[in-house]
Amino acid sequence: MLIEILPLLMFLLVCLCLMMGYNVAFTLAGTALTCAGIGILTGHFDANLLRAMPDRIFGTMNNYTLIAVPLFVLMGVMLERSQLAEELLNNMSRLCGRMPAGMGISVVLVGMLLAACTGIVGATVVTMGLMSLPAMLKRGYSPELATGTICATGTLGQIIPPSIALVLLGDVLSSAYQQAQLKMGIFNPQPVSVGDLFVGAIVPGFLLVVLYILYLLFMSMRHPDQAPSGQAEEEVTVSTRDLLVSLFPPVLLIILVLGSIISGAATPTEAAGVGALGATLLAWQKRQLNRQKLSEIARSTTEITAMVFTILLGASIFSLVFRGFGGEEMITDFFNTLPGGVLSATLIVMLVIFLLGFILDFIEITFVVVPIVGPVLLAMGLDPVWLGIMIALNLQTSFLTPPFGFALFYLRGVAPDNVPTSAIYRGVVPFIVLQLALMLCLALWPQLVTWLPGHMHS
Secondary structure (H helix, E strand, O other): OOOOOHHHHHHHHHHHHHHOOOOHHHHHHHHHHHHHHHHHHHOOOOHHHHHHHHHHHHHHHOOOHHHHHHHHHHHHHHHHHOOHHHHHHHHHHHHHOOOOOHHHHHHHHHHHHHHHHHOOHHHHHHHHHHHHHHHHHHHOOOHHHHHHHHHHHHHHHHOOOOOHHHHHHHHHHHHHHHHHHHHOOOOOOOOOOHHHHHHHHHHHHHHHHHHHHHHHHHHHHHOOOOOOOOOHHHOOOOOHHHHHHHHHHHHHHHHHHHHHHHOOOOOHHHHHHHHHHHHHHHHHHOOOOOHHHHHHHHHHHHHHHHHHHHHHHHHHHHHHHHHHOOHHHHHHHHHHOOOOOHHHHHHHHHHHHHHHOOOOOHHHHHHHOHHHHHHHHHHOOOOHHHHHHHHHHHHHHHHHOOOOOHHHHHHHHHOOOOOOHHHHHHHHHHHHHHHHHHHHHHHHOOHHHHHHHHHHHO
């Protein structure tokens, strides 16, 4: 009986070890190998399955799509250190200052551009927190609205392309979709690419930014004391030239990266190379490149990339052992016996991913959970692009949700001591509601996600 539920116990053991503070990658691999050893000793696991590990590791390191990860990381770190975002925020806030909730709107717009440039949630939240939180509090914004706006804007890096989360999800879902089609007897499977997810994320990402801005405008009209407009004497007129000089480079870089992918002129990996080179040229043009800073950028890029691939290798071992114990068949049987069919299965998977988002980063969830549940859901008829965007939005919401949301921890680390943690928790609640409302809209009208990719292929 214990062996039959060992796949579920593997998940519980991983969560327990992570809560005890152990390293994610080695927890995944260690748990899997320990359970495999128990299975071999009891005769419930075929040791020959472990011989597939070298091929899986080589396949991971030889995956052309995943080369985009270090290049997008380099692009993001380079732009973060070039102080381009700080200049853009200053000019945008002066331009929007006299509008209702002008400072908040400028934070959302700059955060959107920064999210598109970096694609790293932690970097965006910390950067926006250091630059804009003191200014918003000085302008008279309530701590709740200021911190909520910054946290919500920082997590846009999950959904706005070119997002590293979408790169990883696209690679995993591509493999899952092929498995699902083979199970359905389709021996000429249709591909799904990272570019498809990028295109599918454009409309939801834009809608989310619009919802944030509308909420800020509502708060400014309903509670002007919490979201004040800028006072005339505080404003300094920003020239069109200054705004264009700060706005043009990042927008041009985003257009080059996304445009080359959407038009088919470049693969995501090639576009990531363009983005990394463009970010380096921007930093050089702003005279922000010296030997020490270049060394810091290279070190940070290497550390993040090594973390991603180490977790991926640990997750590969975990998923191999999980399948060896029949875990995938167990999940398939469970979903097929659920009342409500694909709707119930999707709701349960989304709830599990949401809860796991409290203790796992999107990288672990993408590499551990999605390969297991993805083929099952896709075989039940879900669109892979829609599923990928829903998972990304779900994780984005999880990262905002108290008390364990990662974005809350990032902002707490850089927020002034006079801003209580409870204010941060209260501030993100309206934005969580907005994200849940968007997910409901995408569930009711999946064409919001699928229309644009389908139109690009037609």
